[in-house]
Amino acid sequence: MTHRPVLKVENLQTRFKSVQRGKFVHAVDDVSIELYPGEIVGLVGESGCGKSTLGRTIVGLEKATSGRVLLDGVDLSTLSGGALRDSRRALQYVFQDPYSSLNDRQTVGEALDEALQIDGIRSRTDRDRRTKELLDQVGLADVVKDRHTRELSGGQRQRVAIARSLAVNPRVLICDEPVSALDLSIRAQVMNLFLRLQKDLGVACLFIAHDLELVRQAASRVYVMYLGKIVEHGPSQELYDHPSHPYSQMLLASVPEADPIAERQRKVPLMVGEVPSPTNPPSGCRFRTRCPMVVDDCKQQVPPAFKLSPGHDAACVFAKDLHRGKRSALLEAEVAATRVAALAS
Amino acid sequence: MHDEPLLNVSNLTVDLLTAKSAIRPVDGVSYTVRQGECLAIVGESGSGKTVMNFAPLGLMPTGVTTSLSGSVRFGGRELIGLPEQEVRKIRGKSIGFIFQDPMSALNPVRRIGRQIAEMAELHLDMTPRAAEARALELVKLVGISDPAARLRQYPHELSGGLRQRIVIATALAGEPKLLIADEPTTALDVTVQAQILRLLKDLQRRLNMAMVLITHDMGVVAGAADNIVVMYAARAAERGPVDKVLVKPRHPYTRGLINAIPKREDPIGSQFRGLPGIPPTLGAPFKGCAFAPRCDFSVPTCTASRPPLVPSADGSVFVACPVVNEGRAAA
Secondary structure (H helix, E strand, O other), rough: OOOOOEEEEEEEEEEEOOOOOOOOOEEEEEEEEEEOOOOOEEEEOOOOOOHHHHHHHHHOOOOOOOOOOEEOOHHHHHHHHHHHHHHHHHHHEOOHHHOOOOOOOHHHHHHHHHHHHOOOOOOOOHHHHHHHHHHHOOOOHHHHHHOOOOOOOHHHHHHHHHHOOOOOOOEEEEEEEEOOOHHHHHHHHHHHHHHHHHHHHHOEEEEEEEHHHHHHOOOOEEEEEEEEEEEEEEEEEHHHOOOOOHHHHHHHHHHOOOOOOHHHHHHOOOOOOOOOOOOOOOOOOOOOOOOOOOOOOHHHHHOEEEEEEEEEEEEOOOHHHHHHOHHHHHHHHHHHHHHHHHHHO | OOOOOOEEEEEEEEEEEOOOHHHHEEEEEEEEOOOOOOOEEEEEOOOOOOHHHHHHOOOOOOOOOEEEEEEEEEOOEEEEOOHHHHHHHHHHEEEEEEEHHHHHHHHOOOOOHHHHHHHHHHHHHHHHHHHHHHHHHHHHHOOOOHHHHHOOOOOHOOOOHHHHHHHHHHHHOOOEEEEEEEEEOOOOHHHHHHHHHHHHHHHHHHHOOOEEEOOOOOOHHHHHOOOOEEEOOOEEEEEEHHHHOOOOOOOOHHHHHHHHOOOOOOOOOOOOOOOOOOOOOOOOOOOOOOOOHHOOOOOOHHHOOOHHHHHHOOOEEOOOOOOOOOEEEEE
């Protein structure tokens, strides 16, 4: 990859004031990611790990405590006025729930027209032409433009929401669980739309999701996040074949299979304990309180990201062993789980 | 009657009348669940899977007139037409419920111990003290560490997974014979989902309960259920043992659903498999097969009359598709 990233996030940190006085919720802590033009990148992790906050901070819906967001090499925090508005247009957000992200009282045409006016298209005929083009891009018939958004199905609404974010010619789409509110049979249609947009328009996409299989198929690279930090990052195939952080291994091994015979034989790694509070995260490695492989070092310092293969790195002191020896952590996890079960009974 | 299944639903039809419209979310569905057995009911939103289970027990929103026909026999007793006071004795006692969102299923301003104990007091006529002891037992049963301390906590102090365990403990407090779990793991993360499913399965076996698992996730079905009913637009499209239906789906809709699940072997950046078209909106009863407009195999008879759910070539699997049943599509 010799070309420049369209979006670069450097050591981003987002903290919120906690209800406990004087304390902070460390939602995103020292996160760096990159997005190249025309690529779909996955961001996975459990609820509360900060993945949505990261997305929201990138587009400016939350204020970063420190760190930088660079769009085409320009630090967004140095911009103001018109230049900032221009950059905001280049970064668009697709929300999870298409039932609350659209105005029920608008027709599809009005919803798109509004976005086009904001984009500065003065002429009515130009806007109409562009509306038609946008509907076509997201696979909706032209007649839909006179219908109210409330009359549409979930899948159609999400298409309208996507068309609306495309109206301003964005360079980057931040998609926050864009298909999880949709029915199974409709998901594939919307996912294929993302694949097509990426090819046809060259839009880069940060795909935030908890559905690991969906991300694997759509994304060329994946970031795994735990408690505000990126713990592993790599090309999808490589990361799914050789997960090298104990957390990634557990996450991947937790996905159930639809084949009943395989599912019954599958060993479920039981996660030990609870996700610690982001108000008071553990010292050193954040996963250490639940990690089956924890050693003293993990408490002392945050493990650096170890390079495992081109573009693949994991922040675990055992990353290199895990990368080679694959599932060692899991086997130990099963032992730990049996121990927990024995304690409970 | 030793042979009668614990729950025997036959030809259940639910009509809902609101001020504005009349809809039929459930149209002639039949299934049975035996003691110690788990039945999964799978379908998309609006397929009737939730209404089907809750309407016979009087759990419907106010302002809706519900009219039921057909038969729902639970433990040899007909539930349809039973007066509300009688239904109330069964609801929460012999039939326990687990809902999708554990936060809204719990009372946010009452301690967890009290909420569980309340169920035992109400349904098992226990004294408050005995009920508290029972609550402690139940919290241990659902595998929560430090149970005594947990009983004094409020729901907001717990994580999603722990809350769902509390909801399960509450559902078990009345010593139910049947547990109805509506999307019990949908609001949870995959790592927690695995634990909760395992717990439910384990409890079901240990307490020899029957379980109805309402879900849209085939992975959940594969791991937990014995039998499955696939719902499409208010009707059952396919019914049979999980081992057969998931491995060799017959109805074109079931096939499409299972085919749509992303697989490890799918190349990165490849097209996602799905179903064409959109699911029908709920409305008046449909004349033919509701899936016909989205079906690759449809023939004129599909839209002419409603296909009955009849045994396929494999006698244990029932399919509502004339094309499959006549062997015109490779089944």
